[in-house]
Amino acid sequence: MGEGLRERKKRQTRQRISETAIGLFVARGFDHVTIAEVAAAAEVSVNTLYNYYESKEDLVLPPDEASPQRLADMVRARQPGQSAARAVLAGLRDELRRRDRKIGLSAGFAPVFEMMRAAPTLTARLEDLGRQMTDALAAVLAEETGARPGDQTPRVVASQIGWFHSLVYSEIGRRIVAGEKPTTIAKGVLDLLDVVEQMLGERALNYATRED
Structure with missing residues (x-):
């Protein structure tokens, strides 16, 4: 079965948050950017961001890509x-x-x-x-x-x-x-x-x- 509309929107939101965060971190430095600033730039709420990424570090090293396994x-x-x-x-x-x-x-x-x-x-x-x-x-x-x-x-x-x-x-x-x-x-x-x-x-x- 192909990707549904809801799943596609979630994937696109996750990708937008990630790309926005990386862009800000590269431009200003990881320690100088807040979660709130990433959320605002990605046009999502802070709570929504945390639904996709549990920590600021996860925005750079997401567990599904940087896995201990x-x-x-x-x-x-x-x-x-x-x-x-x-x-x-x-x-x-x-x-x-x-x-x-x-x-x-x-x-x-x-x-x-x-x-x-x-x-x-x-x-x-x-x-x-x-x-x-x-x-x-x-x-x-x-x-x-x-x-x-x-x-x-x-x-x-x-x-x-x-x-x-x-x-x-x-x-x-x-x-x-x-x-x-x-x-x-x-x-x-x-x-x-x-x-x-x-x-x-x-x-x-x-x-x-x-x-x-």
Whole structure:
């Protein structure tokens, strides 16, 4: 069934609020714009805005896009014969080739990145999000491999996956600041992932391989 009128209007309102907020944050700085100002510029009430976004930080990092389950979801969806690490490597490569907005390669992202980097609450949110992703992944790995209580292997493997996932974002950010174009950034980070895969130990690289 296609999208209904009500759902379409809600989606359009959510998008208008988000785009308005990002525009104001980029122009004036995240810390210098209030929720009330975003609501007024988007022509909605403050209560309506909060119906779509629970916090000011959510306007930049919405939970449906910046999810603590991101890595766990990649691993849950892996194909038969594919390990946890290889699933995440494949997912990142696919996003890079598609210039997915989740990894910051969409057109015009550079000023948004600079705005985020200048806002302590957003950088803290990103750091906490990284920890939550690793924790969620470790729990999935422990469950799927039947790890015994006290077995630290799932956490160690999850930490290694979390590390190269964070490395990808750090490298993208570094290259954005350097003024590189999205196509150049994607190629460079794809090359980086090749090195990561070569350097990972066999045990970590093949851990939690899904049976055929």
